[in-house]
Amino acid sequence: MNFTRSDFPKDFLFGAATSSYQIEGHKFGGAGRTHWDDFADTPGNVVRAENGNLACDHYHRYEEDFDLLAAAGFDCYRFSTSWARVQPDGKGAPNPEGLDFYDRLTDAMLARGLKPCATLYHWELPSALADQGGWRNRDIAERFAEFTEIIMGRIGDRMHSVAPINEPWCVGFMSHFLGHHAPGLRDVRATARAMHHVLLAHGRSIEVMRALGMTNLGGVFNMEWAEPADDTEEAARAAALYDGYYNRWFIEGVFKGSYPANVLEGLEPHLPRGWQDDFGTITTPLDWCGLNYYTRKLIAPAPGPWPHHQEVAGPLPKTQMDWEIYPDGLYKFLHRTAQEYTGDLPLYVTENGMANPDVLVDGRVDDQGRIDYLNAHIGKARQALDDGVPLKGYFVWSLLDNYEWALGYEKRFGLVHVDFESLKRTPKASYEALKTALAR
């Protein structure tokens, strides 16, 4: 890498991130069925209909995985808790095996000096709740509050930090409007409702954790820099709308108690009645704000239904996801977030990384492309820090190659290669480079 730990403030935290359904192996430990299992079983939704049944078998191999994290010199680990593992039916009595698992996981992190940074929901909704309307049903907020109380009642005393929901945009928009993720809907009314209820659930969860006496609570928002595809006024308007429903809706809801006007123009008729009354809960104060950043999008106007625009291919080099590599976007979002939304509140980059078509050759993976990507983005983070942005940490997505949702196991995001037949872990060149950079 072209940086070392000593280039950053002493208390700056470096971590790696994963999520439960993407790595654990959901068939183990009495977990309930999730809407991702249902989604993957429906032909056409997921590449090769792959699911998270086995994934990286982290359920049984977490000691080995945490040894790798600790040996690389990471300070913290961002993981998530599976709702359906803890409450197989999404409500009522918890599954003791599930609670025991997260208890063991927490202690195994602490035993290695890793700070546990939990996300309560990273997308595997219990099927029982999905069948009752999932995020379209307002009741989800109370169900999520109950889940929060159960899981944090067990491990909350040992968490370094907690965020209720990973990437509300993906939960709301991508899953209900684009249909790319479970439940795979393409319905504007469902979208507006999910985009509101996900924030209500966030707020209720924060309220519950405050009542438990917990601190260092935050939110994790994904951001894509939206660029007009040309210099027409129409393209500028299209990009601003994309920016509105992708980047601004959720963070504005949480930090300002409002929704962007250009998005409301399209979505307000579909919001649940009395939506404004929920901002008291939605804006419950936070202790930090996390940004997940990967890429930018070029947006052009297009005929057809709302939002009347489309993405067009850009000229920059791309990752295995076909996402343009645009490190400046991270710099701009760090500034914009502090300036417009969060002020002095601590910021974290809670995800950043790239998919790469990595192959294992003679026991090695030479992922120079990932090293370059991380160098460029961590450099931009460093630059924002120099400008005075209160950035406190950076997490790589991801520790392991894992289940990349609708794209199955083919897209490799890991610092550590996983052979999905033998489940053998092999640290890549990027892992070794980070290990050198992070040495104390």
Ligand code: PNW
């Ligand atoms: C994030 N998009 O998701 C998630 O937090 C991870 O679970 C995921 O593995 C990672 O990024 C890499 O994809 C996103 O299409 C998935 O805009 C897709 C999009 C954005 C974020």
